[in-house]
Structures are given as C-alpha cells and as structure tokens.
Amino acid sequence: MNGIQQKELEKKLKNKHYDIVFIGAGVISILEAVYQSKLGNSVLIVEKDDDIGGAWRPIDIFGYKNIENAIHYFLHDDIAPNFMEKNLNWELIQTKNKQRLFKIKFIDKYIKFPFHNSIGRFLSYLIDPMFLKKDNNIFVKTLDLLKKIYQESGQASYYVKGGAVEIIKTVKEVLKKSSVKVELNTNIQSIEIDDNHKIVNLKSDKQSFMCSKLVLTHGARLPKIKSNKKEYSPVEKFHPRPAVHLLVEDNINTKIDQWIFSNNEIIKYVHDLTKFIDEKDRQPDTKVFVFALHPHIQKSSDIYINLHNEIIKAGIAGKKSSLKDYHWTDVFLPTLYDKDLNHIKNEFSPCISFLKTENFSRGIGYQANKWSSRIKV
Incomplete structure (x- = not known):
C-alpha cells in the first residue's frame, strides 16, 4: 500500500465502523441484530421510518391508538411457535374463528365454510x-x-393474543436491553464495497459509516451496489396490496372475526380488529374492520360504501349497521425476491448477506434454534 492509499484508508476509518449493519428495523432483523450483538459484534440498524417495526408497526386511527395496520396472521411452522412462546413470552392463539366465503353471483349471496x-x-x-x-x-x-x-x-394458522402491539412491545424491550444502535429517519444513498479490505462503505442522507458485513431483507430499499470489480442495480418489484379500515357502528355479535373471500373481485380478506383495541378505549356497538383488497383496486369515493355493503351481504355486519369512518393505506409487498437477495449475496459475499423475512413465522423458524441460547424476554 502506498502513502496515498494509506491516507485514504485512514480517512475512511475516521467514519464509524461497525461489525454488522442491518438495513431495515423489521422484527426479524431486530432479533438477529440483538443476537449478533450478544456474540460481541458491534451492530447498527438503519431504518428509513421514524420508528421500528416495519410491516408490523401499528397505526393510530379513528381516535384509537395502536390498531393493526393490515391483515396479519402466522402461517404454519414447526419451530417458530416454541421460540415465540418460550423465548419471547408471546401467548399464541390458534385461529379458530375463521371462515371461507364463496359468492353466488347470480343471487348476490354468500355460502360459508369453516376455514379448515x-x-x-x-x-x-x-x-x-x-x-x-x-x-x-x-x-x-x-x-x-x-x-x-x-x-x-393439520396446519393451523395462529397469532399473538395481544396482536402487533404485543409483538412490537416485546421487540422494543429486547432491543433496549442490547447494545444495538438504531438510526431512524435514515436512508441509505450509496453502498460501495472495498474488495481488498472486505469493508462496506455506506453513505446515508445524514452520515457515512462502514461495516464488515451488511445484512439485507426482502423489504430493503437499495441504491446501486458497487465494488472494485463490479456493480449491481437491484430491480425493485412493487406489488400493491391496498388495505382499508372501516369504523362501523353495529350491535350484532358474531363469534367469527376472520373471513377469506375466495371469489370476490374486490376483497381478499377481512379481519375484525375490535378485540385488539384496549378495553378502556372501546366504544359500545362499534367495530373496526381491516380489509385486504386485490392489487388492482384503486382508491375511489365509493369504495368504502361498497365494502360496507359487501360485509352486510356476507353477514359480517348487520343490515342496520352504519359506516362511521374509513382509512385507506397503500401497502406494498417486499420489493426483493429470494433470487434477488441470493444473487446479491453471491456477487458480494462475504460482505453482504440476507435474512428471509417474507414469511414471518418461517423467517423466525429459520433462526429460532440459533437465537434461543441468546434471546429470552
């Protein structure tokens, strides 16, 4: 190394160096970051939003705090539930109050089957x-x-009894007890890899820093990745999954709180979120529903009335129920596929790796055996 190169390296080393940097503060990323910190690594999480949680972060609407932001449930996994219950202290409940609905179009009515x-x-x-x-x-x-x-x-879906609020609360507690540092409201603007020294140079809209390993997830928003020998521009895939919340005044009681619309042209799923509202904040005869819509559905002035009418036809809401308020959210599925992340890892290993986060329960299942010795609430 000549004198100029030495000075350049020293200049770079003045920037903060971490062993590992994670892009995105989703639940799985945080758990892995905490695990790595407990192994003695210096760890930084960079998050573009103003709080952690990613897709699981609750929202405040209709005068209520911490409402589920979209349709959430855990798919079957052989390993994850044990870790969730024993290490994260989550009370899991099997989804039993769930129905499939099939619309008979020529009579504009629904037939229903229990989910299983x-x-x-x-x-x-x-x-x-x-x-x-x-x-x-x-x-x-x-x-x-x-x-x-x-x-x-025999593969039941399940969820945390306290919903996303409990998930985020637990993760924040785990994070607070660790040495992991978090930078919120921060966007990564450039990623450059020094192949000779196996260092990743990162520049955000606030500062520059370095790491020995960069960890990505499916939802990471990435600029062009450059190294001494090559460069790669990730191609993002935007898959809209619009969500709508309705505040409905309704005095009928139902034991069902999740519905799958198998052949509806607008609706995919509906969940009744009322049980997740803090008891002291609940209003009598008032329900909050969240709808997952088909990707082609656009926001319009009549969509909310149509959704309310549809759940009346399906028997989810009573004929005398009334629509009090509504909220539209543009939800997008992860922008990177497994093959994209594998390609990036193969091209820039050992400086870049990734976590599988697209399926939440399976993503935890992949890591649970490893995490169980270091992470416990």
Whole structure:
C-alpha cells in the first residue's frame, strides 16, 4: 500500500465502523441484530421510518391508538411457535374463528365454510387461477389438489393474543436491553464495497459509516451496489396490496372475526380488529374492520360504501349497521425476491448477506434454534 492509499484508508476509518449493519428495523432483523450483538459484534440498524417495526408497526386511527395496520396472521411452522412462546413470552392463539366465503353471483349471496373444512378448502383451490393455468390434465390436477388438502389438514394458522402491539412491545424491550444502535429517519444513498479490505462503505442522507458485513431483507430499499470489480442495480418489484379500515357502528355479535373471500373481485380478506383495541378505549356497538383488497383496486369515493355493503351481504355486519369512518393505506409487498437477495449475496459475499423475512413465522423458524441460547424476554 502506498502513502496515498494509506491516507485514504485512514480517512475512511475516521467514519464509524461497525461489525454488522442491518438495513431495515423489521422484527426479524431486530432479533438477529440483538443476537449478533450478544456474540460481541458491534451492530447498527438503519431504518428509513421514524420508528421500528416495519410491516408490523401499528397505526393510530379513528381516535384509537395502536390498531393493526393490515391483515396479519402466522402461517404454519414447526419451530417458530416454541421460540415465540418460550423465548419471547408471546401467548399464541390458534385461529379458530375463521371462515371461507364463496359468492353466488347470480343471487348476490354468500355460502360459508369453516376455514379448515375440506370442502371449502377444495373449492377455494379449484377456482384459483393458478390452479386452472396448470398444464397437466384434470385428473392429475385433482389428485395433486387432494394431496395438498390432506397435507394442510393439520396446519393451523395462529397469532399473538395481544396482536402487533404485543409483538412490537416485546421487540422494543429486547432491543433496549442490547447494545444495538438504531438510526431512524435514515436512508441509505450509496453502498460501495472495498474488495481488498472486505469493508462496506455506506453513505446515508445524514452520515457515512462502514461495516464488515451488511445484512439485507426482502423489504430493503437499495441504491446501486458497487465494488472494485463490479456493480449491481437491484430491480425493485412493487406489488400493491391496498388495505382499508372501516369504523362501523353495529350491535350484532358474531363469534367469527376472520373471513377469506375466495371469489370476490374486490376483497381478499377481512379481519375484525375490535378485540385488539384496549378495553378502556372501546366504544359500545362499534367495530373496526381491516380489509385486504386485490392489487388492482384503486382508491375511489365509493369504495368504502361498497365494502360496507359487501360485509352486510356476507353477514359480517348487520343490515342496520352504519359506516362511521374509513382509512385507506397503500401497502406494498417486499420489493426483493429470494433470487434477488441470493444473487446479491453471491456477487458480494462475504460482505453482504440476507435474512428471509417474507414469511414471518418461517423467517423466525429459520433462526429460532440459533437465537434461543441468546434471546429470552
């Protein structure tokens, strides 16, 4: 190394150096960051928003605080539930109050099946466009479908009893007890890798810093990545999944609080969020519903009335119920796929790695055995 190169390196070293930097303060990223800090690594999390939590961060609407921001539930995983209960102290509840709805269009009415009912599951797959597009013949398709239904028969969905509020509260407690540093309201503007010294140079809209390893997730928003030998521009994929919250005045009681609309052209899912509202804040005969809509649905003046009418037809809300307020949220699925993250890792290893975060419960399951020795609430 000549004198000029030495001075350049010394100049770079004046910037803060971390062993590991994470882009994004989602739940899985935070847990991994805390784990790495407990191994003795210096760790920084860079988050573009003004608080942690990512897709699980609650919102304040309709005069209520900490409402679930979208449709949330955990899919089946063999390992994650044990870690959630024993290490994170989450009380998990199996989703039993759930129905599939099929609209009979010529009479504008719905038929309903319990979520785990085999007939309802069979019908939902049968009308799935992806199933209909498969090339194999109808006999093979049907056999594949019956096999899939049998394999899924014992796989229940579940969730934390306290909802997203409990999830974020726990993660904040774990984070607070660690040495992990968090930079909020910070956007990464450049990523440059020094191949010779195995250092990642990062520049944000506030400061510059370095790390030995950069950890990405599916939702990371990335600039062009450069190294001494190559560069790569991540191609982001934007998949809209609009969400709507409705505040409804309704005096009917129902034991069901989750619905899957199997063939509705507007609605995919509806959850009744009222049970997650703090008891002291709940209003009599007032419910909060969240809707996951199909990606092509656009915000419009009549969408909220249409959604309210649809849940009346489905028996979710009473005929005399009234729409009191509404809230639209533009939700986007993660912008990077597994193959994108694998490509980045392969091109820039060992300086860049990634976490699988697209499926929350499975993402925790991948790491649970490792985390269990170091993370406990």
